[in-house]
Amino acid sequence: MNRVSGWTPAGYPARRHLHRLPRRRGGQADAPAVPPLGEDAAGVGYTILGGPARSGRDVVLAEGEQSTMAVRVGFCGTGGIATAHMANLLRIPDAEVVALYDIDPSRCQAAVERVNLQARLAARPDGPAPRLLEPTVYTEYEQMLREARLDALYITIPPFAHGQGELEIRAAEAGIALMVEKPVALSLDVARRVAEVIDRSGIISAVGYQTRYSEATDRAREALGSRTIVLVLGYYLGGMPQTPWWRVQAQSGGQLVEQATHTVDLMRYLAGEITSVYCLEATRVLGDVPNFDIADVATTAMRFKSGAIGNITNTCALAGVSPSYSHGVQVYTRDLIVEVWDRRMKLIEPGRTQEIVTPQAPIFLADQAFIEAVKTHDQSKIRCSYAAGVRTLAVTLAALESARSGMPVALD
Numbered sequence: 235m236n237r238v239s240g241w242t243p244a245g246y247p248a249r250r251h252l253h254r255l256p257r258r259r260g261g262q263a264d265a266p267a268v269p270p271l272g273e274d275a276a277g278v279g280y281t282i283l284g285g286p287a288r289s290g291r292d293v294v295l296a297e298g299e300q301s302t303m304a305v306r307v308g309f310c311g312t313g314g315i316a317t318a319h320m321a322n323l324l325r326i327p328d329a330e331v332v333a334l335y336d337i338d339p340s341r342c343q344a345a346v347e348r349v350n351l352q353a354r355l356a357a358r359p360d361g362p363a364p365r366l367l368e369p370t371v372y373t374e375y376e377q378m379l380r381e382a383r384l385d386a387l388y389i390t391i392p393p394f395a396h397g398q399g400e401l402e403i404r405a406a407e408a409g410i411a412l413m414v415e416k417p418v419a420l421s422l423d424v425a426r427r428v429a430e431v432i433d434r435s436g437i438i439s440a441v442g443y444q445t446r447y448s449e450a451t452d453r454a455r456e457a458l459g460s461r462t463i464v465l466v467l468g469y470y471l472g473g474m475p476q477t478p479w480w481r482v483q484a485q486s487g488g489q490l491v492e493q494a495t496h497t498v499d500l501m502r503y504l505a506g507e508i509t510s511v512y513c514l515e516a517t518r519v520l521g522d523v524p525n526f527d528i529a530d531v532a533t534t535a536m537r538f539k540s541g542a543i544g545n546i547t548n549t550c551a552l553a554g555v556s557p558s559y560s561h562g563v564q565v566y567t568r569d570l571i572v573e574v575w576d577r578r579m580k581l582i583e584p585g586r587t588q589e590i591v592t593p594q595a596p597i598f599l600a601d602q603a604f605i606e607a608v609k610t611h612d613q614s615k616i617r618c619s620y621a622a623g624v625r626t627l628a629v630t631l632a633a634l635e636s637a638r639s640g641m642p643v644a645l646d
């Protein structure tokens with residue numbers, strides 16, 4: 235185990251550990267099992283009521299009960315998106331980032347330096363000292379799970395690195411709440427197996443589809459109400475992200491599975507389940523980029539359970555623009571068009587157009603909701619559970635299958 239120099243003193247300060255009774259399906263806390271007795275590293279006895287064995291000293295809270303302790307958060311994978319979450323967590327007093335693990339430990343150090351530099355630069359010169367990250371860096375995942383006494387873990391690794399879901403399964407079995415970045419895996423079998431373990435373990439789970447938390451999305455859903463949806467158009471148009479694994483089919487799953495999955499998820503959130511897809515894709519201009527073997531353009535027709543028709547079109551082929559140059563969802567009803575993208579929403583009605591920009595970044599709202607859900611052990615605060623993320627994955631993988639077979643694919 236490495237420690238980021240100068241931050242975490244050797245040995246943990248004595249600390250109580252947040253621990254929740256497992257939820258019963260239907261939301262009730264299970265009756266405590268026979269309590270096993272244990273002893274933590276500092277030799278203080280602890281009692282675990284129900285749930286899997288944990289290494290920390292535990293405080294048992296019933297569902298909905300508040301704790302005054304900060305939620306102890308770890309990270310598995312400390313690249314680009316992890317630093318965005320870490321910066322958010324510094325702004326959430328109820329969260330404390332206590333542990334980092336990355337297959338490349340230098341990335342942990344780099345993430346801490348980047349986030350702390352940002353925090354220092356954002357602090358007012360005459361204001362209070364900024365809150366900084368002071369995590370312990372682990373070079374072994376298992377050791378982090380055993381020793382860091384985590385309440386919650388962010389799994390922020392590239393899609394291929396989910397492998398057989400072992401990282402998620404071990405954390406869930408240890409009773410640690412999970413925030414897994416999208417896409418949750420590259421195989422539906424793996425994702426379903428992880429979903430089962432999460433369900434059985436009763437932990438809080440979330441997936442990084444942050445657009446669900448946007449206030450713009452709330453307004454769009456309100457405006458749509460129970461209107462009959464006719465058409466749902468999604469689009470994710472831009473340039474190619476530079477992360478090296480992104481352009482490799484076996485590592486990212488391609489643009490629709492890895493990136494435009496945000497759009498598919500929002501389409502589902504606004505318009506309901508998708509029951510069949512028919513996808514056409516091509517590689518038109520990026521075929522000469524080293525290692526590039528994904529499609530650079532695709533369009534997927536969809537049928538929704540409601541009977542509505544949809545389409546998502548994505549390209550990463552555009553030169554000189556950001557990967558998310560233009561993206562969003564438009565929902566068409568007889569007398570209202572709703573358009574949502576990130577913090578923005580537009581309502582178009584006969585004779586009236588309204589546009590709003592909401593103040594909070596959806597990813598911050600998503601992190602806030604996750605910490606709150608862990609703290610109160612209330613899954614209802616989460617807008618995209620792991621299981622819901624699996625459903626979005628199923629739609630994008632079905633589109634891939636359709637592109638390969640040339641046939642429409644029905645979803646179960």
Ligand SMILES: NC(=O)c1ccc[n+]([C@@H]2O[C@H](COP(=O)([O-])OP(=O)(O)OC[C@H]3O[C@@H](n4cnc5c(N)ncnc54)[C@H](O)[C@@H]3O)[C@@H](O)[C@H]2O)c1
Nearest residue numbers: 311312313314315336337338341390391393395415416442
């Ligand atoms: N929600 C969003 O808006 C959003 C935005 C960007 C990325 N993402 C998702 O986040 C995930 C990570 O993307 P990124 O851009 O941060 O990638 P990245 O390449 O910048 O970082 C990934 C990190 O994971 C580490 N890693 C790889 N395999 C690992 C393993 N087995 N165990 C531990 N660490 C491992 C790498 O060393 C690297 O530091 C992807 O699934 C991506 O789709 C989500």
